[in-house]
């Protein structure tokens with residue numbers, strides 16, 4: 001399975017899980033969306049407690065329902081809000097908190113943002129960026145709904161302004177062991193759930209870079225997790241010198257190879 005397919009499989013898994021457990025809330029069905037979830041408002045309150053939030057004067061946010069309360073809180077806390085329009089079709093909307101006093105809840109919806117916001121191309125540097133996620137992991141990797149808009153927004157901000165902390169709010173079921181990633185995928189720094197705030201340390205984010213990008217979809221991971229493969233293979237190759245792995249080289253060239261081929265190129269018939 002390639003990385004794109006692995007990403008889509010993870011999205012489907014999360015959407016199914018959130019639907020079956022009735023975690024997903026309006027707008028439904030959650031398929032194809034950044035899923036809104038039970039506890040999204042509590043997660044927004046948790047995010048409100050972090051120092052990056054308290055210090056921020058300008059907040060950039062995605063337009064999804066899951067982060068609506070985050071946008072409302074930003075306006076209530078007197079922060080200038082820049083909201084990306086859905087699918088970036090109408091660019092960016094800038095909402096000034098002083099102009100919408102008492103209407104923060106409505107102004108934080110897409111309709112309200114179009115009513116009260118000003119369409120802008122240029123905007124001030126955000127002190128904090130909010131992005132929506134279908135899934136995240138403890139290494140700062142995020143999975144969007146597949147359109148690439150979240151990554152495009154973060155990249156645009158980094159290009160214009162340099163590094164800015166990136167935060168998200170999710171339900172705990174959206175935190176997974178590993179999100180499959182491609183090199184261009186953008187990372188997050190802060191994850192707020194209804195119960196806690198998780199800071200992704202620089203070390204953790206760096207750790208991902210040391211892991212082979214194919215690891216999430218590699219049969220070696222499955223064999224290891226099933227207890228069929230010695231950990232040395234994972235440590236020496238997948239979490240170590242993955243560029244020397246025969247599987248990695250073949251994967252990079254798009255050359256088919258058997259699932260039971262070890263990182264050194266040998267075939268292990270016992271692996272099934």
Ligand code: SF4
Pocket residue numbers: 212213214215216218219220237238239241242245246247248251262263
């Ligand atoms: S076995 Fe090779 S290709 Fe697979 S994850 Fe490890 S290093 Fe990458």
